[in-house]
Amino acid sequence: MxxxxxxxxxxxxxLRAAAVVLVAWLLLESVAALAHDISQADRAAVxxxxxxxxxxxxxxxxxxxxxxxxxxxxxxxxxxxxxxxxDVVIYVTMFTIGHSLTLLGGVLLDTGANSYIVxxxxxFSVVYxxxxxxxxxxxxxxxxxxxLAVLGFGLFHGLGLATKVRDLGLSDDGLLxxxxxxxxxxxxxxxxxxxxxxxxxxxxxxxxxxxxGAFYANxxxxxxxxxxxxxxxxxxxxx
Amino acid sequence: MTETDPTAPxxxxxxxxxxxxxxxxxxxxxxxxxxxxxxxxxxxxxxxGAALGLTQLADxxxxxxxxxxxxxxxxxxxxxxxxxxxDRVVVNEVFxxxxxxxxxxxxxxxxxxxxxxxxxxxIELKYxxxxxxxxxxxxxxxxxxxxxxxxxxxxxxxxxxxxxVIADLRNQSAVYVAPFSGxxxxxxxxxxxxxVKLTLDAVGMMTGSKIFDQGGxxxxxxxxxxxxxxAEGAASGA
Numbered sequence: 001m002x003x004x005x006x007x008x009x010x011x012x013x014x015l016r017a018a019a020v021v022l023v024a025w026l027l028l029e030s031v032a033a034l035a036h037d038i039s040q041a042d043r044a045a046v047x048x049x050x051x052x053x054x055x056x057x058x059x060x061x062x063x064x065x066x067x068x069x070x071x072x073x074x075x076x077x078x079x080x081x082x083x084x085x086x087d088v089v090i091y092v093t094m095f096t097i098g099h100s101l102t103l104l105g106g107v108l109l110d111t112g113a114n115s116y117i118v119x120x121x122x123x124f125s126v127v128y129x130x131x132x133x134x135x136x137x138x139x140x141x142x143x144x145x146x147x148l149a150v151l152g153f154g155l156f157h158g159l160g161l162a163t164k165v166r167d168l169g170l171s172d173d174g175l176l177x178x179x180x181x182x183x184x185x186x187x188x189x190x191x192x193x194x195x196x197x198x199x200x201x202x203x204x205x206x207x208x209x210x211x212x213g214a215f216y217a218n219x220x221x222x223x224x225x226x227x228x229x230x231x232x233x234x235x236x237x238x239x
Numbered sequence: 240m241t242e243t244d245p246t247a248p249x250x251x252x253x254x255x256x257x258x259x260x261x262x263x264x265x266x267x268x269x270x271x272x273x274x275x276x277x278x279x280x281x282x283x284x285x286x287x288g289a290a291l292g293l294t295q296l297a298d299x300x301x302x303x304x305x306x307x308x309x310x311x312x313x314x315x316x317x318x319x320x321x322x323x324x325x326d327r328v329v330v331n332e333v334f335x336x337x338x339x340x341x342x343x344x345x346x347x348x349x350x351x352x353x354x355x356x357x358x359x360x361x362i363e364l365k366y367x368x369x370x371x372x373x374x375x376x377x378x379x380x381x382x383x384x385x386x387x388x389x390x391x392x393x394x395x396x397x398x399x400x401x402x403x404v405i406a407d408l409r410n411q412s413a414v415y416v417a418p419f420s421g422x423x424x425x426x427x428x429x430x431x432x433x434x435v436k437l438t439l440d441a442v443g444m445m446t447g448s449k450i451f452d453q454g455g456x457x458x459x460x461x462x463x464x465x466x467x468x469x470a471e472g473a474a475s476g477a
Contacts, residue, residue: 172358223270226267231279238282
């Protein structure tokens with residue numbers, strides 16, 4: 001196993017990596033298309049909502065998390081090498097604190113950043129996490145407090161969520177209730193995503209392919225992050 | 240390393256790390272240029288997007304069957320240059336300039352509609368016009384608003400809606416000739432976080448108007464602007 005790590009990957013490993021990339025790609029495409037279409041309808045629905053509607057916003061928050069490929073990729077990166085439930089809880093809590101701060105603050109204080117730039121940084125957070133998982137920073141001799149990094153990128157994920165909420169066009173009537181419902185929905189959606197991802201990782205980790213596959217899976221994550229960055233930066237420069 | 244489990248694999252060699260990162264970048268770049276940019280933005284430097292039928296997705300996003308129907312019409316909307324504030328015109332001259340002839344004994348009614356749209360508030364104003372009835376209008380907002388100028392016939396209802404302009408605008412001036420008997424007007428939405436004031440002046444053969452808001456549909460009487468107003472002066476020239 002150690003030998004293969006230093007040589008070119010075997011054809012089967014390459015094939016496996018290609019399959020991972022392809023699946024990630026298809027997932028990205030279909031989810032992005034789906035999320036886009038639904039959000040159009042949601043916007044129209046939200047435009048009709050006046051006053052507190054906790055149920056509706058709870059659902060919308062959960063949906064944005066479950067259909068948001070950028071958040072999902074980041075979460076996959078975060079829990080990739082977390083074997084203990086306690087660690088999962090700690091890291092996810094850091095992420096939650098980060099994104100809740102900027103989600104609530106961003107909407108309530110009415111401060112916005114360019115959504116393309118924020119989404120590009122979210123894409124970068126995926127690249128960062130994949131590079132860290134590859135051991136890149138250790139190799140380069142850079143010490144990073146990974147918990148603080150998750151908190152920091154969480155702030156940007158929250159800014160992205162805040163932009164989505166503002167795009168939905170919340171009315172001032174019942175804003176706080178709706179916003180908090182959205183935030184709670186985001187956390188519920190996160191639990192749904194994590195349940196699936198952690199279960200799949202536990203299944204995968206127990207197999208022999210995990211050690212060799214982890215490298216390629218993180219490369220696929222990184223490619224996904226780069227793709228999101230390119231997509232958003234192009235949007236920024238063409239709009 | 241203290242943050243992750245000690246069973247995590249040892250870091251790869253520098254060469255493998257660089258190759259891997261480069262491969263990830265290359266895959267992302269190819270995916271972006273071949274698939275994402277053509278489909279999302281219609282940017283297709285390799286031509287692969289067109290070959291795969293992806294560029295139509297970028298067009299399709301802007302395509303709207305109502306808009307397609309409305310824009311297929313000719314001699315309905317004659318845009319005028321908007322001055323950036325409340326326009327003042329002599330309506331008969333404008334009609335003549337655009338080749339619009341008034342029916343004999345035509346009664347031109349002036350109207351002014353003013354509203355302040357709160358953040359993300361929307362409102363719809365429609366005029367009742369018979370087929371062939373002309374109308375001059377000019378509206379001005381002190382902030383950008385998303386507008387859908389559209390009409391639908393009494394006969395056929397909302398299914399037969401035709402949109403003429405869908406855009407983010409601050410003002411719009413034009414001569415409009417009703418392509419069918421029905422209601423004709425605008426849906427404006429303020430998509431900013433600041434309130435936006437909007438004023439519309441219209442002079443034409445309107446026989447009534449309707450407002451559609453959160454409370455539903457309401458009939459609204461035509462209300463001429465104050466004496467020194469733009470449309471009043473215009474109407475007296477009629």
